[in-house]
Amino acid sequence: MDAETEGLPPLQSETTNNVIDWKARRKILKSQPSTVATRRQQAVCVRRAHKIYGTKKNPNVILDGLNMTVPKGTIYGLLGASGCGKTTLLSCIVGRRRLNSGEIWVLGGRPGSKGSGVPGPRIGYMPQEIALYGEFTIRETLIYFGWIYGMSTDDVDEKTDFLLKMLQLPNASRFVKNLSGGQQRRMSLAAALIHEPELLILDEPTVGVDPVLRQTIWDYLVEITKFGRTTVIITTHYIDETRQAHMIGLMRGGKFLAEESPDDLLRKYQAESLEDVFLKLSVMQNMGKRRRSSIAKEVIESMQLPGMANPALDLSHDDDHGEISGEFGDNISMSSRGPDLASPPIIHAPPLPPDDEPEYSCWDYLSILKKNHMKALIWKNFLWMWRNVGVMAFIIGLPVAQIILFCLAIGHDPTGLKIAVTNHELSEAQLNQQHCPIYRGCNYTMLSCRYLEFLKNRSVIIQYYGTEDEAAEVVRRGKAWGAISFSHNYTESLVDRTDFGQNVPDSILEFAAMNVNLDMSNQQIGTLLYRDIQYAYADFIENILKDCQLNPAIGHIPITWNEPIYGDAIPNFTNFAAAGVQLTIIFFLSVALTSGAMLIERNEGILERCLVSGITGVEILCGHVVTQFLVMCFQTTLVLIFSFSVFELTIRGELLWVVLLVLETGFCGMTFGFVISCAVDNERSATYMALGSFLPLILLCGIIWPIEGMHPLLKAPALFLPLTKSTESLRSILQRGWSINNPNVYFGFISTGIWILIFLTISILLLKFKKG
Incomplete structure (x- = not known):
């Protein structure tokens, strides 16, 4: 006995360590005067019982007192x-x-x-x-x-x-x-x-x-x-x-x-069938426990148990009761006085083999993949794909559809944006006709109309209104994205502003300026109009200066914009987001593909059967890796073809590194899918887990917004997510033309490789230990 149980009342059999023994000890202690010592010892009994059988909230599977011997050839x-x-x-x-x-x-x-x-x-x-x-x-x-x-x-x-x-x-x-x-x-x-x-x-x-x-x-x-x-x-x-x-x-x-x-059991318990033997043994196991119904009494008294011609049953005991349940009878609670008469027979098992295991070479431990196992697994996976050709066509074609939708829907400048214009230089007739006359050449007449013509060239729709309030109301009702107004002497004031130079009065400055009110509720559209209004004005001034045979540079702001070192002079959001979108598509489709395949096998019991047959978790993962990797290669090839050949997205670096990085990221997604399938028990939980990880990765990995713009508390964790470094690496290859020798590029490969090892390790451990 250990120190914790020292002083506890002994039982008839100190060698047993089951929950009934500990309950019996607790019952003896409860009959004694309550002291600190007895209360402590009662708590020990409860803890020991819970340790063996668990609690109601956390039950354990118990095989108690088993001594099973199966002779060879039986x-x-x-x-x-x-x-x-x-x-x-x-x-x-x-x-x-x-x-x-x-x-x-x-x-x-x-x-x-x-x-x-x-x-x-x-x-x-x-x-x-x-x-x-x-x-x-x-x-x-x-x-x-x-x-x-x-x-x-x-x-x-x-x-x-x-x-x-x-x-x-x-x-x-x-x-x-x-x-x-x-x-x-x-x-x-x-x-x-x-x-x-x-x-x-x-x-x-x-x-x-x-x-x-x-x-x-x-x-x-x-x-x-x-x-x-x-x-x-x-x-x-x-x-x-x-x-x-x-x-x-x-x-x-x-x-x-x-x-x-069977014959010994029938003879020993004087029964006609094995079902009768089991029923009698179950009754004997329940002797000494409370009987709660007259049905139980009739069942027990009707039995002729060996060694018990007239069993004396005491109905007044309050001990814990047992039950006969399941296939062999209804739930019947019963008890009897006296010790448990049905104890397991003493089986003298043959001596156990020695603990020493044969020695193995290092090669035996390293050769974790068996040829016949891999042959069967890979053949099985490909055969499953062939038998589900419709599903596989959808899986392969889905990333193509996604990259097409991305290239067609994201990053293009909005067109058909309406601007409400109030031009007091127009007559009432011209306003009614929605007509603004344009004078070409070095002609300073109706310059407001000449400017609006350049604004129309930027795919903006102009609608004229009589007053500023009418134009503003149109914007408030969401019928236009902005309002522009010109004073009645806009052209004269603009010319005077040029003539007066530094001595121009404030009144001329006021009348020579057009007033703009934009709807900035949509940042992309508001920013685009803000840009186009200024670009159209620069084009307008440059055109007049050329027509008047003056140097167009006079009208430029004193900043010289040279060719950018990397990227385009006019940034394209499609090119910015393309790297992250390509990696995200391949990553999460790989997650869905591998997690779905593994869960199907687990839920149908196929995975367990394969593990019992000797296939290891590593072999199962490798079998899926081989087959799913080929599928991913098709997906990657189609995605890159449509991205760079069909939609002509920018690629300044070597295509080889693009392909390798996308494939590595897809492989990382496969291993993450393995983790999901090993961690959860059904497709619904896997879907929730995959969707729950999708949005954080999209938001935090710099795919749709730079990490530099995030909250300081998010910047550090975002750097360690699976797609962060790989997205920056692919963007550097596509937009900057960097090669693998640049740290920004090879860090993406290293980071993705580390995540692959982490996910594979977790998957193997879950496969090995989750079943207990």
């Missing part, structure tokens, strides 16, 4: 009610779950240890789920599993013919999804039998199978175990069909009630 029937732990125990046997304590040895080694073959080809596993690809034919399904187990195609075909006849399956060219429910169960059994494993684990293989075929299956199981070649562990709902098993283990509540041959 059929072992594992029976019990739903939820008693049968499937959990099988998961431990095949190495997909880990024990908190205890030992499991399968075929001479610990499940999951190097070289044990468990999980691996030494085991044939049929789960409760169908766990098959519906788009594959019967033959293709068996070829896939046969290749995993190292069989040749000829061997698979030979064994396929035999299994089709024995299991009464239709033609091998039938698709699995077109089979009936019973046929799919038999097809799942065939996949477990294809390679003649040493240990065959079947989780309810005969559900939905007619009695004649059920007997055929049992005859085959008896045949393959006859000479000790194969050992079978089988669970089933049909209890009495296990009469042909060599050994039966009856489970209830995570414990073994008995582990003997």
Whole structure:
């Protein structure tokens, strides 16, 4: 006993450590006078019980007191009610779950240890789920599993013919999804039998199978175990069909009630069927617990339990009660006085093998990819794509559609913008006719109309109004984006302003200026009009000076704009955003593609079945990487062709680095998709997670707005996001023409590579440990 339990009242069996023992200790303590010591000891009992069984909010799966021995070359029937732990125990046997304590040895080694073959080809596993690809034919399904187990195609075909006849399956060219429910169960059994494993684990293989075929299956199981070649562990709902098993283990509540041959159980418990044996053992397990109904009393009194001709039952006890539930009876609470009479039999298991494992070379640990596994996985992935050609065409064509929409919709100057103009130089007749006369040459007449002509050339629509208030009201009602007004002596004042020079009076300055009121609610349109109004005025002055044979430079502001070092003289937002949009399209489509493929396999049980067959998480990821990478190459090629050849986006750097960076970013998206599929349990959660990451990456990675314009608290985190450095790197290649030797470029490659390693590591760890 440890220091924490020192002083606690002892139990009849100090070797046990289950929750009932700790409850019993607590009950003894509650009957004693309440002191600090007893209260502390009661708390210890509660903590120990919670540690073993968990709380109501956080229950643990418990297999308590199990001592299971399966002799080689036998059929072992594992029976019990739903939820008693049968499937959990099988998961431990095949190495997909880990024990908190205890030992499991399968075929001479610990499940999951190097070289044990468990999980691996030494085991044939049929789960409760169908766990098959519906788009594959019967033959293709068996070829896939046969290749995993190292069989040749000829061997698979030979064994396929035999299994089709024995299991009464239709033609091998039938698709699995077109089979009936019973046929799919038999097809799942065939996949477990294809390679003649040493240990065959079947989780309810005969559900939905007619009695004649059920007997055929049992005859085959008896045949393959006859000479000790194969050992079978089988669970089933049909209890009495296990009469042909060599050994039966009856489970209830995570414990073994008995582990003997069927004949010994029937003889020992004087029962006509195995169902009666289980019911009697369940009643014996509940002896000493409270009985809450007269039905339970009748059930118990009607039984002739061995060693209990007239069981004395006490109905007044308030102890914790147990239940008989599940397939073998209604929920019946019962109890009796006295100790638990149905304890598991003492099984003397053979000695465990030594703890020392064989030594392996470094090459054994480095060779994590098996040729036959990769062949099967890659073939399976490509076959799935071929069978879903419509889906694949959509996946490949979607990025093309997105880049076309981007190039057609984003970055172009708005056209057809309406401006309300009040020109007091016009007569009433000219105003009514919406006509503003234009005089060419060196002619200082109606200069307001001459200026408006240059403004119209910038795709602006001019509408004339009589007063400034009318024009302003049009803008307020959203019918125009701005209002411009000219005074009645605008032309004379503009000429006088030039003639007077530095002595021009303020009144002339006022009349020589046009008044502009813009709707700046839309920044892009407001900024564009602000620019065009000024550019049109510069063009207007330059035209007059040329017509009057004067130097046009006189009308320019004293700033000389040379050719920009990088980029265009008039920036194009399409070119600015193109880098980030291209990377975002490839990244998130890769996320959707890989996460969807992995989740389909997980939810249908295919992933679990593959892991039990010996395929590792690394191999599964690599198989998806190979196939999805080829799809991504098609996507990338089409996106770049439409971007630079069809829509002629700017590219000043080397195309090679553009292609490599886009592919690396797509690969990063694939690994992020692996993380999502391993972290969540269904497509809805994966969609939420992908969408939840989409907007932050768009906003924070400098794709639509420079990082320099962000809040200071966001700048530092934004630099470490997956698309930030790669976007800046691609933008430097496209707009600046930089090569890989520039830090701004190669930092993008390095950052993306680091994220790939992070996502791959997380994915592998989740695949390895999430199932426990």
